[in-house]
Amino acid sequence: MKRKALVSLSGGQDSGTCLFWALSEYDEVEAVSFDYGQRHRVELDCASRLASRAGVRHTVLELGPAFRQMGGSSLIDESIDSRFDATGTGNDYAARHGLPSSFVPGRNVVLLGYGAALAATRGAHTLVTGVCSTDDAGYPDCRIDFVRSYELALRQALDEPAFRIEAPLLDLTKAETWGLAQRLRCLDEIVEHTHTCYHGDRSTLFDWGYGCGRCPSCTTRAAGWQQFNDRQRQQTR
Numbered sequence: 001m002k003r004k005a006l007v008s009l010s011g012g013q014d015s016g017t018c019l020f021w022a023l024s025e026y027d028e029v030e031a032v033s034f035d036y037g038q039r040h041r042v043e044l045d046c047a048s049r050l051a052s053r054a055g056v057r058h059t060v061l062e063l064g065p066a067f068r069q070m071g072g073s074s075l076i077d078e079s080i081d082s083r084f085d086a087t088g089t090g091n092d093y094a095a096r097h098g099l100p101s102s103f104v105p106g107r108n109v110v111l112l113g114y115g116a117a118l119a120a121t122r123g124a125h126t127l128v129t130g131v132c133s134t135d136d137a138g139y140p141d142c143r144i145d146f147v148r149s150y151e152l153a154l155r156q157a158l159d160e161p162a163f164r165i166e167a168p169l170l171d172l173t174k175a176e177t178w179g180l181a182q183r184l185r186c187l188d189e190i191v192e193h194t195h196t197c198y199h200g201d202r203s204t205l206f207d208w209g210y211g212c213g214r215c216p217s218c219t220t221r222a223a224g225w226q227q228f229n230d231r232q233r234q235q236t237r
Contacts (some may be wrong), residue, residue: 011043014130174224
């Protein structure tokens with residue numbers, strides 16, 4: 001029996017790396033992306049391009065304006081600044097919980113739920129996600145406790161005891177994620193064809209990819225790239 005996985009592909013560095021990881025681990029791979037009103041919608045274009053280059057079937061689910069109607073996050077509201085410290089930005093929830101202004105309450109609950117539902121209809125018993133607990137953002141819905149408890153809940157909801165959420169980057173740093181991309185031989189694909197900048201800036205190509213170079217997502221990605229290259233130099237000495 002073929003092992004099939006569905007990858008939640010946002011178009012960013014982490015999910016892009018997970019796509020190539022899944023291709024190395026599973027017999028059959030598909031990808032799903034979500035249009036939920038995000039400001040940096042260019043990531044959906046990147047997801048489509050990446051899926052095409054990887055040769056996998058790609059579905060974009062239109063989730064409507066629900067997140068935008070709730071508001072309060074810099075990911076969906078242009079009036080809110082993208083900062084690690086959300087105090088005074090307008091994202092009161094994030095400020096109360098010590099989270100970045102980009103945090104969207106319940107986003108991964110919704111996206112993983114829809115992903116699991118699509119996986120079930122496609123005969124895939126694995127949903128692959130790029131959540132990472134070591135990110136500077138420290139999102140609570142990227143922690144291992146959430147991932148494992150939600151996996152159990154989805155098994156019950158789908159009546160699929162074998163259903164799994166695979167999170168291969170869960171305990172990796174950004175530098176280690178770059179290293180994984182190198183081992184998977186997709187480093188150039190991740191640099192050029194993924195997007196993580198909260199402002200959707202594709203005008204400037206840095207060594208680590210496109211972005212504004214200033215928002216929290218860009219600085220985290222750039223710092224990981226620097227650490228990855230520093231380690232590479234140390235290993236060749």
